[in-house]
Amino acid sequence: MEVEGAVNAQLEKQGYALGRKGVWGGPQKTRYYRPDGIMVEAIPCMRERQDGLVYDWNISGKGWSLRPPLKPKPHCEGCGDWHDTKAQVLACKRERARKQVQWEAEMAERRNQKGSDKEKALKAKNEDLEARLKKLEELVSGKAV
């Protein structure tokens, strides 16, 4: 890691700085740290609140910070966020899996419901047709009117 640090320092001195100094004229990037401690180079995402306060969405929205976190948090592939403990990550993933299964069951039920609604409509249509056919037969045979 020390070698990597020295190489980075050398590159930085030469102006490469992982694109931070805008050697190629691009927007200036800032070094952030994700809650799990992984370093990210990104362009600050400045936004303005209605009251005029300007803030960086990378920090207030994404939860990144300018300094490495003292206590890195585990990243959760389930929700894409960070939780305080690995147990919470597991719980989050389990909860999401449970919700997914529940949602799929609901969808399947809804499909079945739709199927039976269609069946009911067809049956009603069929009964209506039968009634009209009966009336027609009566008319033809001269029983009615």
Ligand SMILES: [Zn+2]
């Ligand atoms: Zn999660």
